[in-house]
Amino acid sequence: EDQVTQSPEALRLQEGESSSLNCSYTVSGLRGLFWYRQDPGKGPEFLFTLYSAGEEKEKERLKATLTKKESFLHITAPKPEDSATYLCAVQAIGYKLSFGAGTTVTVRA
């Protein structure tokens, strides 16, 4: 069974204070690892897909990296608008995604 564990559960940052979120996974035959952002009361929004170890993707202040066992989402110089829950998901065989419980990030001005 695919397993996805995200840490920490919650992260409180000062504006400009860079940090990283962790997503560790166990899956047979990884087809893709996905990062989503979810704002309160809304559905998750797609951020990145990573396919193989060593791959990196960037978008504004966010950078996602992938190894054979984990992925990191780095937030550089965060702003209050980066406050959200960040979800990690893995896709193995078929179309299903298995999600972690998420990391809730709060950025204070």
Added chain:
Amino acid sequence: DVKVTQSSRYLVKRTGEKVFLECVQDMDHENMFWYRQDPGLGLRLIYFSYDVKMKEKGDIPEGYSVSREKKERFSLILESASTNQTSMYLCASSALDSGYGYTFGSGTRLTVV
């Protein structure tokens, strides 16, 4: 702008009622999914469908059923609502082998009293 639309944002139902949650997508996606989201548990897959009239059980199908009569519409049915089905329900769709994963709806927050 492509989207997944869930018919209700908030619902309050009584224990024992039959509840229908509707989801429509306008992207001509083959795959559709129903998840529930609970604090500390993340998103858990209830049912999914990869074609019209096709359905497969996810990880927590007990107490739920689904219907997909048309490609764009995927309905989740709570046969007899119970208080432990109080949750946020998220519908999603995806194309075959999509590198973008899923597109999600805004969710339906269901409260069973």
